[in-house]
Amino acid sequence: MGYATPRMTRAPLPSAAPIPPLRLHTTGETTLDLIAGLGYFGRQRQAIADIRGALRLWRLGATLAWLDVKGRYRGSMLGPLWLTLSTAVMVAALGFLYSTLFHMVLREYLPFLVLSLVLWGYLQTLVTEACLGFTQNDSMIRAVRMPFSLYGGRIVLRNVIVLGHNVIVIFVVFVIFNAWPGARVALALPALLLWLIDSLALTMSLAAVCARFRDIPPIMGSIMQIAFFVSPVIWRPELIHRGAALLPLNPFYSLFEIVRAPLLGDIPGGIIWLSALAYSGVLLILSWLLFVRVRGRLAFWV
Amino acid sequence: MASVDAEHVSVDFPLYHGSARSLKRAMFAAASGGRIGKDAHKRVVVQGLRDVSFHLGAGDRLGLVGSNGAGKTTLLRTLAGIYEPVRGRIRVQGSLNALLDPNLGMNPDLTGRENISLRGLFAGLGRAAIRRLEDDVRDFADLDEFMDLPVRTYSSGMVVRLGFALATAIHPEVLLMDEWFLAGDAGFMEKARTRLETLVRSAEILVLSSHIKDVVTRWCTRVIWLDKGRIMEDGAPDEVLGHYLAASEAHGDEKADAKPEHAALAGKALAQPAPRDEAALTSVDRGDRR
Numbered sequence: 001m002g003y004a005t006p007r008m009t010r011a012p013l014p015s016a017a018p019i020p021p022l023r024l025h026t027t028g029e030t031t032l033d034l035i036a037g038l039g040y041f042g043r044q045r046q047a048i049a050d051i052r053g054a055l056r057l058w059r060l061g062a063t064l065a066w067l068d069v070k071g072r073y074r075g076s077m078l079g080p081l082w083l084t085l086s087t088a089v090m091v092a093a094l095g096f097l098y099s100t101l102f103h104m105v106l107r108e109y110l111p112f113l114v115l116s117l118v119l120w121g122y123l124q125t126l127v128t129e130a131c132l133g134f135t136q137n138d139s140m141i142r143a144v145r146m147p148f149s150l151y152g153g154r155i156v157l158r159n160v161i162v163l164g165h166n167v168i169v170i171f172v173v174f175v176i177f178n179a180w181p182g183a184r185v186a187l188a189l190p191a192l193l194l195w196l197i198d199s200l201a202l203t204m205s206l207a208a209v210c211a212r213f214r215d216i217p218p219i220m221g222s223i224m225q226i227a228f229f230v231s232p233v234i235w236r237p238e239l240i241h242r243g244a245a246l247l248p249l250n251p252f253y254s255l256f257e258i259v260r261a262p263l264l265g266d267i268p269g270g271i272i273w274l275s276a277l278a279y280s281g282v283l284l285i286l287s288w289l290l291f292v293r294v295r296g297r298l299a300f301w302v
Numbered sequence: 303m304a305s306v307d308a309e310h311v312s313v314d315f316p317l318y319h320g321s322a323r324s325l326k327r328a329m330f331a332a333a334s335g336g337r338i339g340k341d342a343h344k345r346v347v348v349q350g351l352r353d354v355s356f357h358l359g360a361g362d363r364l365g366l367v368g369s370n371g372a373g374k375t376t377l378l379r380t381l382a383g384i385y386e387p388v389r390g391r392i393r394v395q396g397s398l399n400a401l402l403d404p405n406l407g408m409n410p411d412l413t414g415r416e417n418i419s420l421r422g423l424f425a426g427l428g429r430a431a432i433r434r435l436e437d438d439v440r441d442f443a444d445l446d447e448f449m450d451l452p453v454r455t456y457s458s459g460m461v462v463r464l465g466f467a468l469a470t471a472i473h474p475e476v477l478l479m480d481e482w483f484l485a486g487d488a489g490f491m492e493k494a495r496t497r498l499e500t501l502v503r504s505a506e507i508l509v510l511s512s513h514i515k516d517v518v519t520r521w522c523t524r525v526i527w528l529d530k531g532r533i534m535e536d537g538a539p540d541e542v543l544g545h546y547l548a549a550s551e552a553h554g555d556e557k558a559d560a561k562p563e564h565a566a567l568a569g570k571a572l573a574q575p576a577p578r579d580e581a582a583l584t585s586v587d588r589g590d591r592r
Contacts, residue, residue: 029395031397032383034387036390057424057426063423071412142379213325214323299384299386
């Protein structure tokens with residue numbers, strides 16, 4: 001896997017003739033129309049315009065996300081594969097430890113653990129970075145008008161790229177234990193799509209709320225830590241006997257299960273999908289209302 | 303046709319500090335009916351702009367004058383769509399570029415080429431145009447073999463040249479410019495002036511914030527004098543500048559050149575046909591906006 005950025009190579013051109021300036025023309029088009037005191041729908045229109053703008057600039061977002069990943073590992077031999085390696089070491093260590101502690105068969109436990117840890121690693125990094133989403137880009141936000149959803153998209157995208165590198169560990173574990181789940185893998189696709197949408201909603205809300213209240217990042221850190229232990233991430237949900245029926249009340253459980261189960265060859269139950277969809281719906285609605293409400297104020301907060 | 307309209311625009315800055323930034327305090331205050339952490343809701347608001355209205359059409363060159371904190375930069379940011387008005391309306395027609403921060407989005411860990419490419423993507427340029435942008439900026443900023451090295455390794459002069467070259471490479475219809483943008487690095491001042499002039503000439507509308515009389519008289523066809531976020535006067539450069547300077551002198555302070563030397567130097571560089579004291583320009587400080 002090469003990490004040279006495409007379109008960055010170029011044969012040197014003779015630079016004798018001055019290069020004519022690049023002109024931006026949008027003849028007659030309204031580039032900016034900001035009206036204060038709009039009602040909900042007016043603000044919603046502006047929020048939609050923000051998302052449209054981000055989609056128009058998707059190449060910028062993708063390049064930024066890619067350069068973020070690349071930049072973090074510039075100069076290191078393995079590049080982002082360092083992440084893969086550290087995930088592999090962690091999975092191996094925890095796998096042996098917990099399979100002993102919980103008296104589990106390694107070949108049943110490890111495929112479960114690797115999926116959980118990779119997904120959790122993604123979620124946790126996403127939350128941490130989302131909290132800094134706007135505050136870290138304050139000088140950019142105050143220097144140029146750029147769609148706010150582009151900042152969010154960039155964070156999600158770069159974490160998806162990192163997730164993509166970690167898939168290698170999952171793949172290796174599955175090969176070692178011959179745990180290929182078969183055609184049911186396809187069931188994980190809608191789940192991953194849901195994750196992607198939720199990630200964006202979560203990133204945008206956290207970034208906005210953290211721009212306003214500066215004590216949220218540590219609060220989120222504690223919440224995530226508690227969630228890690230109370231949710232079936234490293235322990236299998238089957239280990240709970242009493243109150244197993246209550247598990248779908250934990251959004252982390254259902255969201256993890258809809259991805260994990262198909263990859264382990266199971267079909268997640270209807271109640272799990274219901275819970276995942278319900279929590280996602282609530283998240284989406286709340287984050288949309290929040291975005292519509294605060295978008296115009298974000299530049300003042302950062 | 304490009305146009306810029308501001309209708310009764312007001313902008314407020316909430317000043318959040320200390321406990322107003324804390325969710326825990328805010329929640330305590332709400333839960334205890336405001337008895338604990340009472341100050342969580344006391345928001346200090348500073349008015350940036352008050353009831354600002356004007357219209358600019360193609361060919362207009364507007365200068366903004368006023369003392370520090372009069373709202374010049376806030377107005378530029380509002381016109382650029384960075385700050386959204388709290389009251390009133392802003393309408394801009396035509397492509398827009400705001401030169402407010404010389405190192406806008408410049409990432410020191412990325413190479414010069416990557417930084418240029420990002421700026422091109424932001425402007426929505428295609429691949430061919432980005433390549434042209436790279437060539438243009440490299441030639442102007444004399445980057446040559448440094449193009450593929452991280453900006454971190456550049457000399458400060460090179461960073462300034464790269465920032466300037468990038469900012470002035472794309473010609474918009476509506477150009478918003480903060481005064482210190484006229485500052486530069488000695489060796490390339492002459493070249494920079496020509497480049498800046500081309501940029502300004504090709505824009506249909508210019509809004510320039512400046513302290514320096516000479517710059518304003520040279521570039522602008524209309525001047526707005528801002529004070530404490532309000533328009534004090536709006537009219538022909540000579541007239542408004544005369545009143546503004548008279549008022550600042552009457553106040554007994556040096557508002558007219560409150561932003562010290564470097565701004566004046568930068569202004570001189572543009573106002574004079576050729577800068578005599580190029581050496582002095584090297585000391586220009588470009589990062590004092592925040």
